[in-house]
Amino acid sequence: xxxxxxxxxxxxxxxxxxxxxxxxxxxxxxxxxxxxxxxxxxxxxxxxxxxxxxxxxxxxxxxxxxxxxxxxxxxxxxxxxxxxxxxxxxxxxxxxxxxxxxxxxxxxxxxxxxxxxxxxxxxxxxxxxxxxxxxxxxxxxxxxxxxxxxxxxxxxxxxxxxxxxxxxxxxxxxxxxxxxxxxxxxxxxxxxxxxxxxxxxxxxxxxxxxxxxxxxxxxxxxxxxxxxxxxxxxxxxxxxxxxxxxxxxxxxxxxxxxxxxxxxxxxxxxxxxxxxxxxxxxxxxxxxxxxxxxxxxxxxxxxxxxxxxxxxxxxxxx
Numbered sequence: 001x002x003x004x005x006x007x008x009x010x011x012x013x014x015x016x017x018x019x020x021x022x023x024x025x026x027x028x029x030x031x032x033x034x035x036x037x038x039x040x041x042x043x044x045x046x047x048x049x050x051x052x053x054x055x056x057x058x059x060x061x062x063x064x065x066x067x068x069x070x071x072x073x074x075x076x077x078x079x080x081x082x083x084x085x086x087x088x089x090x091x092x093x094x095x096x097x098x099x100x101x102x103x104x105x106x107x108x109x110x111x112x113x114x115x116x117x118x119x120x121x122x123x124x125x126x127x128x129x130x131x132x133x134x135x136x137x138x139x140x141x142x143x144x145x146x147x148x149x150x151x152x153x154x155x156x157x158x159x160x161x162x163x164x165x166x167x168x169x170x171x172x173x174x175x176x177x178x179x180x181x182x183x184x185x186x187x188x189x190x191x192x193x194x195x196x197x198x199x200x201x202x203x204x205x206x207x208x209x210x211x212x213x214x215x216x217x218x219x220x221x222x223x224x225x226x227x228x229x230x231x232x233x234x235x236x237x238x239x240x241x242x243x244x245x246x247x248x249x250x251x252x253x254x255x256x257x258x259x260x261x262x263x264x265x266x267x268x269x270x271x272x273x274x275x276x277x278x279x280x281x282x283x284x285x286x287x288x289x290x291x292x293x294x295x296x297x298x299x300x301x302x303x304x305x306x307x308x309x310x311x312x313x314x315x316x317x318x
Contacts, residue, residue, distance in 0.1 A: 069226055071149040071206050077139040079106040085144055086113035089220065090212040094121040098130055098141035110142055149207035152223040154233045157196035158240055158264070160223075167264040168242055169312055172198040174230060174280045175271040176301045179205045182224075183214025184302025185269070190218035192309040193316075197222065198266075200230045231279045237266050238285070244268060246276050246284035247304055253288045255311050260286065262315035267308050269301045 076085045076092075083106050086092065095114040101107060114120040130139050161168035171189055176182060182205040186197055205211065206226075212219050227233035234244050243260045246268040255261075268284060270276035275298075281287065290299065290307050299307070 074146040076144040079140045082142040082144045083110045088213045089217045094145040096143040101141040151226040154225040161195045169194040170266045172268045179208045179211035180214045181301040183211035185305045186215040187218045188306040190222040192313040198225045234283045244284045248287040251287040251289035261312040
């Protein structure tokens, strides 16, 4: 009996009693630390390293743009050119005015037009600064900054027409280097209900201030797209169901004979001197000519495009 009593006492003596003055620390120790973080949020976990690597790779990749790229910014210099650019609606960001300039009628008119737009900054600059900006050109105290043109994507021209339940009517220019011809074509496309103009990215006229002026404001509502490779662009149009019609002095048919102009069509116009390039000519579904009883050898791009666009519009209205 004595031995059993001693064993019970030993077991009792090993038990711990309550700690006096704990201040509630035991209760805090039982509180949780919140939900377990996700694997990709824990630094030591493999999923964290994989997630970070994927994020870095995504940051390196450039976003895919559906636009046809931007042109180059441009300076219009001189009192008359600046006034005419503002009058004709050429886009502009800043009008630089020489300090202490003679305030003649052209300067006042340019300032009034720029102020009336409401979105053009007007800045004074010393003459040496304007000389530097224009590389020494005779700016006469006025310099207009024209922003880069935002080109459309060639596929978007046809897509926009189909979305409106229209047959696309597009003009593509092959080897046309005069911006004024481009502006004239844009104007004709707008006049006859076309859906846009395509120009090659290289060795071709772009949407400069001169092209804007010649378009007489229609460039604001008629998109111009830029193609990296014009031949491949035309092939893509063909796959989309468009007929590619090239203008050539030795074409097999005359313009008024081509019934396909009433449907989805791309009209390809070459340069006045060389006409269509070989690859572009071979890609065309039809080569047509414009009859010229007066004996002229060729027409410039703007006039030639206008003739064919009129015939296409006439057939569509009929």
